[in-house]
Amino acid sequence: MSRPPYPAPTEADIAAVSEQLGREARGVVGIAARAADGSPAVVATSPRLPDGSPFPTFYYLCHPEAVAAASRLEATGVMVEYNELLAEDEAVLAAYGEAHRAYIEDRDQLGEVPELAGVSAGGMPNRVKCLHALVGHALAAGKGVNPIGDLALERAGLAHWQNG
Numbered sequence: 001m002s003r004p005p006y007p008a009p010t011e012a013d014i015a016a017v018s019e020q021l022g023r024e025a026r027g028v029v030g031i032a033a034r035a036a037d038g039s040p041a042v043v044a045t046s047p048r049l050p051d052g053s054p055f056p057t058f059y060y061l062c063h064p065e066a067v068a069a070a071s072r073l074e075a076t077g078v079m080v081e082y083n084e085l086l087a088e089d090e091a092v093l094a095a096y097g098e099a100h101r102a103y104i105e106d107r108d109q110l111g112e113v114p115e116l117a118g119v120s121a122g123g124m125p126n127r128v129k130c131l132h133a134l135v136g137h138a139l140a141a142g143k144g145v146n147p148i149g150d151l152a153l154e155r156a157g158l159a160h161w162q163n164g
Contacts, residue, residue: 003102004030004032004106004109004110006029006030006031006032006044006046006140007031007042008029008030009028009029009030009031009032009043010038011041012022013028013031014028015061016040016070017040018038018141020039020040020062020064021062025047025062026045026049026050027048027049027050027055028043028044028046029044029045029110030043030044030060030142031043031044032044032136032139033131033136033139033140033161033163035063035065035161036160036161038061040063041061041062041063041066041139041161042059042060042061042066042136042139042140043059043060043063044058044059044060044106044110045057045058045059045060045108046110046111047108047110047111047112047116048111048113050058050125054115054116056107056116056119056120056121057121057133057136058103058106058107058110058121059103059121059133059136059137059139059140059141060136061104061132061133061135061136061139063162065162066135066136066139066156066158067132067137069070069156069157069158070131070132070135070152070156071081071132072156073131073152073155073156074130074131074132078110078131078152078155079128079129079131081110082128082148082151082152083127083128085148086126086128086148088126090119090145091127092147092148094124095147096124096125096126096147096148097124097125097126098145099120099122099124099141099145099146099147099148099149100120100125101125102141102145102146103120103121103124103137103141103146104118104119104120106141107120118126121133121134121137122134122137122148122149128148131148131149133153133164134146134148134149134152134159135149135152135153135156137148137149138150138152138153138162138164139153139158139161139162142162142163143159143162143163150162151159
């Protein structure tokens with residue numbers, strides 16, 4: 001079983017993420033995406049935290065600028081628009097379903113957790129619930145993997161952070 005190709009976090013990375021979050025970073029197994037200045041933007045998190053609890057959010061958005069941008073979008077009600085898009089556009093819904101499967105596949109490479117079977121993040125595969133999770137996935141996976149995450153990054157003015 002291979003791990004996703006994310007560099008293991010350094011002590012400095014863990015300290016930076018802890019500072020970004022305002023609490024101790026837990027279960028970080030890799031840095032899945034970085035901001036232009038090299039600071040962590042998205043961490044890959046173990047599907048089971050050190051205390052044994054299941055943790056479905058494999059790609060966790062941690063960079064304050066990206067977190068704030070996702071929060072601003074959520075406050076504008078854009079999730080209603082994105083849910084309508086899923087309801088109206090079968091191609092986007094199908095791509096979102098593929099994003100859901102890719103997310104689970106990435107997380108399962110670090111160990112399958114029965115409590116998380118079939119669960120991804122952000123409302124995938126058929127609704128938009130949390131832009132933070134979807135933006136984190138889009139930044140980590142690269143352009144073209146998560147259509148709603150891509151749209152949110154574009155609208156937030158953060159598409160230039162994305163690989164691909």
